[in-house]
Amino acid sequence: MIYWERQPGAELRPWVRMLWYARATDCAFQRERILPTGHAQILVSLARDFIADCQEGQPDSRMAPALVAGQRSIYEIADTADMADLIGIVFAPGALPVFLADAADRVTNCHVALEDVCRSGRGLRERLQDASGPYEKLRCLECFLRERLAERWGTTLHPAVEFALEEFGRAPSMARVREVAWETGWSERRFSQIFREEVGFSPKVWCRIQRFQRVVRQLHRGDEVTWPELALECGFYDQSHLANEFRAFSGISPTGYTAVPEKRWVNHLRVG
Numbered sequence: 001m002i003y004w005e006r007q008p009g010a011e012l013r014p015w016v017r018m019l020w021y022a023r024a025t026d027c028a029f030q031r032e033r034i035l036p037t038g039h040a041q042i043l044v045s046l047a048r049d050f051i052a053d054c055q056e057g058q059p060d061s062r063m064a065p066a067l068v069a070g071q072r073s074i075y076e077i078a079d080t081a082d083m084a085d086l087i088g089i090v091f092a093p094g095a096l097p098v099f100l101a102d103a104a105d106r107v108t109n110c111h112v113a114l115e116d117v118c119r120s121g122r123g124l125r126e127r128l129q130d131a132s133g134p135y136e137k138l139r140c141l142e143c144f145l146r147e148r149l150a151e152r153w154g155t156t157l158h159p160a161v162e163f164a165l166e167e168f169g170r171a172p173s174m175a176r177v178r179e180v181a182w183e184t185g186w187s188e189r190r191f192s193q194i195f196r197e198e199v200g201f202s203p204k205v206w207c208r209i210q211r212f213q214r215v216v217r218q219l220h221r222g223d224e225v226t227w228p229e230l231a232l233e234c235g236f237y238d239q240s241h242l243a244n245e246f247r248a249f250s251g252i253s254p255t256g257y258t259a260v261p262e263k264r265w266v267n268h269l270r271v272g
Contacts, residue, residue: 001026006138012145014156015095019141021134024083031271032080035216035250036072038201038209040096040104042114043067046129046137047085053111054079066114066125070107071096071200073209075251077271087128087137089145093165093206094157094198099148104200120148160184160191161198168203172210173235177203211235212249215242219257220266227254 001024008016017039031054043066045051050062054077071093096104100117114121124144131137156162164180180203181191195203214234219225231242246254252269260269 002134004134004138006142008142008145012142012149015092015098015149016145017090017092019087019089019138021087021138022083023085023134024080030080032078033251033269033271034076034078035212035267035269036074036209037213037267038071038073038093038199038206040071040091040107040200041069042089042091043069044087044114044125044128044141045082045085046087046125048082051082051111052079063111064113064115066121068096068100068107068112068114068117070110070112071104072109073201073205073249074109075249078268087141089141094161096200097198098152098155103197105196108200118148120144158194158198160186161195164191164195164203165199168207168210171235172207172214174204174207177207208245209249212245215246215254216250216257216266219254220263225258 002022003024004021006019006021007013008019043051045065049065051065051067053061053063055061056077060079091099094104096107100107102117114124121144124141127140127144128137131140157165163184167176167180167183177192178188181188184191186194192202192204195201195206199206201209211234215230218230218234227239227242231237231239234242236242236245243253246252246257250257257269262270
């Protein structure tokens with residue numbers, strides 16, 4: 001398998017976590033469970049003229065080969081064949097409205113064809129296919145982003161949202177939501193609306209996702225786990241609260257996560 005990551009230039013870093021490229025033709029299994037991180041992405045398949053839509057309990061279907069994958073609060077199932085030649089962008093929280101010129105919550109838990117929301121995205125896939133090698137493909141993708149965001153360099157996060165993301169990053173607890181809203185000077189209702197439009201979720205859902213991700217990262221490291229201590233350390237009331245929240249976001253139990261073999265990435269789990 002080939003996997004490359006690229007950090008964008010300084011002017012894109014407020015909006016883009018990373019650009020990545022993967023080429024994997026040796027997967028011994030067909031499905032992966034992708035856990036929610038709260039971050040929106042762009043995905044472009046360079047091997048097939050579609051990306052598979054593998055909803056549990058439903059027949060597989062096909063989506064466009066270039067997608068805006070909205071920020072998710074629930075897991076999804078992916079076809080590993082899509083990884084044969086795939087490239088993507090991971091956006092920072094609050095960046096999607098800058099790219100879309102629309103509210104982030106319009107695409108939460110959704111996939112949208114890139115060309116339907118971004119005219120300059122037409123022809124991107126062909127340019128990426130023509131580029132030679134991972135480095136040139138990632139550079140081409142970064143150039144696309146520069147062109148798309150060139151007219152929006154002066155755009156910034158709403159100050160209340162920027163402040164809240166920093167605070168929630170330190171302590172993603174439900175109690176902090178009301179406190180942070182008060183500290184911004186906005187009503188809790190108005191603050192939640194602004195946050196949802198820029199990040200894609202209400203502040204409470206965002207905090208729940210961040211707590212869930214803290215547990216996932218701990219489990220992926222493979223350290224010996226004492227469940228009650230882990231629950232308290234990650235901001236849950238108790239072990240039962242942790243287990244219920246983990247299942248709500250991932251569809252499996254925490255012990256189910258640790259039992260899955262071949263966890264190449266933190267948020268990708270082999271299915272079957």
